[in-house]
Amino acid sequence: MxxxxxxxxxxxxxxxxxxxxxxxxxxxxxxxxxxxxxxxxxxxxxxxxxxxxxxxxxxxxxxxxxxxxxxxxxxxxxxxxxxxxxxxxxxxxxxxxxxxxxxxxxxxxxxxxxxxxxxxxxxxxxxxxxxxxxxxxxxxxxxxxxxxxxxxxxxxxxxxxxxxxxxxxxxxxxxxxxxxxxxxxxxxxxxxxxxxxxxxxxxxxxxxxxxxxxxxxxxxxxxxxxxxxxxxxxxxxxxxxxxxxxxxxxxxxxxxxxxxxxxxxxxxxxxxxxxxxxxxxxxxxxxxxxxxxxxxxxxxxxxxxxxxxxxxxxxxxxxxxxxSPYITDPTGLLSSWFGEGLAVFYQAALPFRFHMISADLFLHSINYSAARYYTDIFATSPNSEIPDMFWKDTRIRTLPYDRSMLYFATVDYAMRSKTHNKKSLDTLVLGMLAREKMGKSLSNSDWESLLRENLGEESVQHFRSFLAGEKPVPASAAFGACFERYTTKLRRYELGFEPAVLAEPKRVVRGLVPNSAAAEAGLHNGDIIVTPVPQDQIQGEQNTKINLDILRNGQKLKITYLPRGEFVDVYQWRKIKISR
The missing domain is CATH 2.60.40.3650 (Immunoglobulin-like)
Known part of the structure; x- marks a missing residue:
């Protein structure tokens, strides 16, 4: 992924x-x-x-x-x-x-x-x-x-x-x-x-x-x-x-x-x-x-x-x-739900539509984001908290990508269902782009206006609930009639110590979680992590271990562990056979 x-x-x-x-x-x-x-x-x-x-x-x-x-x-x-x-x-x-x-x-x-x-x-x-x-x-x-x-x-x-x-x-x-x-x-x-x-x-x-x-x-x-x-x-x-x-x-x-x-x-x-x-x-x-x-x-x-x-x-x-169009009011990361969520949704949807990637790769893209989101302990954090924590915690940083992709999948399905596939999320995105090309600075109210016009007031309330942290759950057929939703169990991402440490110039371990995989692997509070550690990808990979280069009392150590915690239920999608 x-x-x-x-x-x-x-x-x-x-x-x-x-x-x-x-x-x-x-x-x-x-x-x-x-x-x-x-x-x-x-x-x-x-x-x-x-x-x-x-x-x-x-x-x-x-x-x-x-x-x-x-x-x-x-x-x-x-x-x-x-x-x-x-x-x-x-x-x-x-x-x-x-x-x-x-x-x-x-x-x-x-x-x-x-x-x-x-x-x-x-x-x-x-x-x-x-x-x-x-x-x-x-x-x-x-x-x-x-x-x-x-x-x-x-x-x-x-x-x-x-x-x-x-x-x-x-x-x-x-x-x-x-x-x-x-x-x-x-x-x-x-x-x-x-x-x-x-x-x-x-x-x-x-x-x-x-x-x-x-x-x-x-x-x-x-x-x-x-x-x-x-x-x-x-x-x-x-x-x-x-x-x-x-x-x-x-x-x-x-x-x-x-x-x-x-x-x-x-x-x-x-x-x-x-x-x-x-x-x-x-x-x-x-x-x-x-x-x-x-x-x-x-x-x-x-x-x-x-x-x-x-x-x-x-x-x-x-x-x-x-x-793509961009919402600039509110500014910065408060509006990243729109630009990043759309990009994650379409990164697979458009190449698949153009016959440039396989169905397996299409599903891989969707399921990766869904797995990372539904195992995220901060999955219901409101959008308003994202800017302050974006660079400090991978579990917050990935929300504008994963949660928003799933939200847009619900909107796309609602548009297709209501119009018998005559309209889709494409209609709303191109509508926002048309407003932007007219010189308008886009805001959340522009999105709400298009939702209200095409899907009614209920869709506006759904959008506001999404920003407040409500979990989006796309329908079983949201990604196409040849796919279905199912439930499985996956483990939460658990770094095992304070995540903000990895975003600091000097990475000194603190807040070690007792009995976590990190603690059991031998990590100590006060250890200095010498080499930067990317987490965003690992967060979405159930079986990928994290490797830490440690400096402790002048001695260099290597600590490796699987950064996972409890099992939780998550939604995934798979191919189905369609009888003709």
């Missing part, structure tokens, strides 16, 4: 933020040139030289925050502390910059948030004319993992580097549009580089119109990488990978390209819009990934994350995010 995926909007490692919260949006896009020069990639000490030129700076005051880069984005440390040789000039000459740390305003984009504690550079005077900012950042600026997190940090390996703009690329804190030109200069001190971004593949210079959030969420890969392009007329899709996967990466890209074409038809997309899939190695939580601007970053490993079927489901999930 697919590894956990996190939708993020990267907040930028050399983010030049201009504090224009009170300023009005400019009438025309601000020209912004981004020039990137890789150097010595593959030697372990590679760098990126970055030069940014803003044709004009929005309204500002002397000593206002001119440059800003969040320190942490989606549980990943940015390269803000690693920036060196930072210089700035405008029409009057050198601009002296003062560095500080501030808590910058957080804004919502889709179901992620941008901002928070940031490195901020203030100018000693008002900027006059175009501003050029230059600096150097390590090509490998990835810090020790805090725990579960998307693969957005700058990562140098296999004579290449990759990362999200939020980790290293400066931008002003400006809500208007930019006319962005990204130019890759020739690499220095290393072999010839191939350069791919979320915006296109292979070109050294790319130009487009983007807003701040879209630039934040742009992914870049440069060096000795492999790039894949389709042979047909549809040239929107691109693929690129860093390193040497132990599966046929080109075949996987071809499959994803075909699915991308089906998605374009499903969502009635006629305009050309680039979409790029990136692959890179992940030694910790292989198989997971992150959806970014017009792109998806998927990770692979030596064992986990090397199954093409699992990778296909992950690709189907994240590609759906690129096309």
């Amino acid at each position: 697919t590894r956990m995926t996190y939708l993020t909007l990267a907040a930028t490692t050399a983010l030049l933020t201009i504090n224009v919260a009170a300023a009005t949006q400019a009438s025309s896009p601000i020209p912004l040139r981004i020039e990137l020069t890789p150097k010595n990639l593959g030697m372990g000490k590679g760098t990126l030289t970055v030069s940014l030129t803003f044709a004009r700076i929005p309204a500002q005051t002397a000593k206002s925050a001119l440059l800003s880069l969040p320190l942490i984005d989606s549980n990943v440390d940015s390269a803000a502390p690693d920036i060196r040789d930072l210089t700035a000039t405008d029409s009057l000459g050198q601009v002296h910059l003062l560095e500080s740390t501030r808590d910058m305003p957080e804004i919502s984009d889709r179901d992620s948030e941008i901002g928070g504690p940031s490195v901020v550079w203030s100018a000693d005077r008002k900027i006059v004319g175009p501003l050029t900012v230059s600096y150097i950042v390590p090509a490998h600026a990835t810090k020790p993992p805090r725990g579960p997190a998307p693969p957005i940090g700058l990562y140098e390996a296999d004579r290449a580097t990759s990362g999200a703009a939020s980790m290293f690329l400066p931008l002003p804190l400006y809500d208007g549009k930019y006319s962005v030109t990204i130019h890759w200069a020739a690499s220095i001190g290393s072999e010839k580089s191939t350069n791919v971004t979320s915006l296109d593949s292979g070109a050294n210079t790319i130009s487009t119109i983007m807003d701040r959030a879209e630039i934040y969420a742009t992914y870049m890969m440069s060096g000795a990488i492999q790039a894949w392009t389709p042979s047909g007329a549809d040239q929107d899709f691109r693929g690129a990978w860093q390193g040497q996967p132990n599966f046929d990466a080109a075949a996987l890209m071809s499959w994803a390209n075909t699915l991308h074409g089906h998605y374009k038809q499903f969502f009635n997309q006629t305009a050309s819009q680039p979409y790029t899939v990136f692959l890179r190695y992940n030694p910790i939580n292989a198989g997971g990934g992150v959806g970014l601007y017009h792109s998806f970053v998927e990770t692979y490993g030596a064992e986990a994350g090397s199954d093409p079927d699992e990778l296909k489901l992950t690709l189907a999930h994240e590609m759906f995010h690129t096309f």
Whole structure:
């Protein structure tokens, strides 16, 4: 089954933020040139030289925050502390910059948030004319993992580097549009580089119109990488990978390209819009990934994350995010039930509908989520509790994915039953998308409006009960007439100690549960867990053991156990024979 995926909007490692919260949006896009020069990639000490030129700076005051880069984005440390040789000039000459740390305003984009504690550079005077900012950042600026997190940090390996703009690329804190030109200069001190971004593949210079959030969420890969392009007329899709996967990466890209074409038809997309899939190695939580601007970053490993079927489901999930509507009121993770739940539902439903996966893989996707949800001791936790606990406990973090998928299955079945299959969940999703395309910021009330219009007031109350924590139970035939629901017994996930430990920079065991599998395996309170431990996948796998690298009184130990507790009843689905 697919590894956990996190939708993020990267907040930028050399983010030049201009504090224009009170300023009005400019009438025309601000020209912004981004020039990137890789150097010595593959030697372990590679760098990126970055030069940014803003044709004009929005309204500002002397000593206002001119440059800003969040320190942490989606549980990943940015390269803000690693920036060196930072210089700035405008029409009057050198601009002296003062560095500080501030808590910058957080804004919502889709179901992620941008901002928070940031490195901020203030100018000693008002900027006059175009501003050029230059600096150097390590090509490998990835810090020790805090725990579960998307693969957005700058990562140098296999004579290449990759990362999200939020980790290293400066931008002003400006809500208007930019006319962005990204130019890759020739690499220095290393072999010839191939350069791919979320915006296109292979070109050294790319130009487009983007807003701040879209630039934040742009992914870049440069060096000795492999790039894949389709042979047909549809040239929107691109693929690129860093390193040497132990599966046929080109075949996987071809499959994803075909699915991308089906998605374009499903969502009635006629305009050309680039979409790029990136692959890179992940030694910790292989198989997971992150959806970014017009792109998806998927990770692979030596064992986990090397199954093409699992990778296909992950690709189907994240590609759906690129096309689907998003609820942005309420902000951030409070609305993740919508975007993530839909993506889990459709990651199997659409490829199965398009005859691109087998019935067995379709069932595998459904049953994995159902098993993980119905064994979750926090299954009835209200949606309002998710943001505070999302990064602290896998059992909370998976709720927007699993519980919401099951809820959408109940809605889909209700729509099909009422209309004799003339309407389905598709009708509501496309209805939300139509509102979004009209420029409306979507909220829960928009969803309720469509529910009320199609299924009546009772469906609205059902939705509100779902948000309050009520367990969704899809009908036996909810996933099709050839499948049926049955009940079986599975064991709850039980880590055996305080789950928040695994999301902390220093993982010191506390809250050890007496008589748990962890305690019986020899784990002690006060043990230091040296290596990060991904849980989201293990939580859904009944027979997968957890491996802990422990430091105790200066001695290194390995502790392995099956993180399971009591047996509980769960719903699953299976194929049935239909008589004709």
